[in-house]
Amino acid sequence: MDMKIARVALSATLVAITLSGCGAAVSASTATPAAAVTAAPTRTFPVGVRTLTLDRGADRPLPTTIWYPAGSGRLGQPPVPALPMAPGRFPLVLFSHGLHSLPEYHVHMASRWAAAGFVVAAPAYPRTNRRTKHFSRADVRNQPADARLVIQRIGVLDTRPGDLFAGHLAMDRIAAAGHSAGGYTTAGLFGPDHSARFRAGVIISGGGMSGSSFGGPPAALLYVHGDKDPTVPLRRGRAAFDRTPWPKAFLTLAGQNHGAFLAPGRTGFTETMAATTDFLRWRLYGDEAARERLVASVSRSGRTTLETRL
Template identity: 40%
Template structure:
C-alpha cells in the first residue's frame, strides 16, 4: 500500500479560476527561434525556442516530449509558460519523435545526454536572452523519464527545478543526486501507460523539496485532461522555483494541494 503522506488534491477548472485571481498578468510571446543542433552521428536535435516578450535575460525551461510525439503537441502548456515570462526550449529527439526515421523507444536512455547538449547550445546561441543561473527541466511520459534522468544518473548541475508529467524512473534506476532541487510530479490516477504506482514510487525516492499533483480522473495526458489546472499549477511552480516569487508559492497549496515538503 502506498504511504500517502502527500495531500494530492485536484481542483476543478472552476475552482481554479476562483483561486487564481491574484496571479500576475501574462506577458505576450516575442516569437520563436529554430536551432539546428546535432550531438553527432545519428543524433540531430532540431530545437525550437519560445521567447517571451520581455527585455533582458529570462529563465529557461527545457522540455522533453513523449514517445511518438513532438514539441508542438504541447503547445498550449508551453505557451502558458512563455506567456508568464519564461523561455521554453524543446528538441525533437532523433529516435522517439513521431517522424523518426529509425524509431527506437529504448533510445530514451540516451536522451538525458541530448538534453544537456541542447541546454548548452541554447544558452550559447541566445547569450544575453537566457539567464544560465535559472534553468529548469520538464517532460512528459518518456520525456518525464528523461527529466528524472537529469536529476539522477545523468545529473545536470545547472538545473534548479524539475517537472515530471506522467513520468517514472529509468529502467535501471539511479538515486536522485547532486544539489537539492524542487521537483513537481503531475500524474493521472487512471494512467495505464505510466502507472500511478510508478510515478509515486519515483516521488518517494526524492529527498528534496517536492510535491505531487494527482488528477483523480486523469489518464496519461493530465495536461489535456485538466489544462487549466496543470498550466496554473506548473506556472506558479516555475515562478516560485526560478523567480523566488513568494506570492506564487503562497498560491500553490490552493491550486494543487501540495505537500508540506515543498
C-alpha cells in the same frame, strides 16, 4: 510510455492558441519598451518562437523549438517567429516529449510558460519522435545527454553578439520538464552529476529513470499524474516521488489518464497549468507568493489533490 493525448483536439487548436491561463487577451504596446525583468514578472508577454538545427553527432539530430517572452506582438495570439525578446533575462525550461510525440504537440503548455516569463526549449529526440524512421523505446536512456547538449548550445547564444537571445537568458536558473518518456528523461537529468544550475523539475505522467538515482545539488521536483493512467501507472510516479530526496510535491488528477489533461478545455488542464507555472515561478524567480498560491490554486476545483513537501 506512448503519447496518448487526443491528437485531434491538439491539432485542431495548434493554429488557434489562446493564452487564457496567463492573462487577458489585450494588445501589447510596440512603441514603448517594457521595463527589464529582474524578478518574477507581474505581466503576461506575447510569445515568439524560433527553431534551431542542433545535433549530438550526425546520427543524433536534435531540431529544437523554442518559445520565448517577446517584447512586441499581441497577447493571446499564436507564437510568432522572430519577434524581438522582451527586455530582461529569463530562466530556461527544457521540455522533453514522450514516445511517438513532437514538441509542437505541447505548444499549449509551452506557450503559456513562455507568456509567464520563461524560455521553453523542446528538442525532437532522434529515436523517439513521431517522424523518426528508426524508432527505439530503449533510446530514452540516451536522451538526458541530448537534453544537456541542447541546454549548452542554447546557453552559447546568450553571449553571441547580435543573436536574438543575446543577454536575455538566465542560464543560472534552469528547469527541466517532460511528459511520459520525457518525464523519465527529466528524472534522468537529476542524477548525482547534475549541475547546480538545475533548480527544478516537472515530471508529468512519468517516473524515475531505470538504473539511475537522484543525487547531486538539491533541486525541487513536481510530479503531475492522472490516477487512471493506463500507460504509466500512478504507482510508478509515486515510486519516483518517494525516492526524491529534495523538496517535492505530487499533484494527482482525479479520473485522468495519460495525457488528455494537457489539451486546453480538458479536465485538469487549468489546474496543471496553474500548478506548474507557480512551481516554476517559485523555483526560478524566487517567488515565495507563488509557492503559497500553489496549494490553493490546485485544490479549489476539487478535481486534484496535492501532497507537498516543499
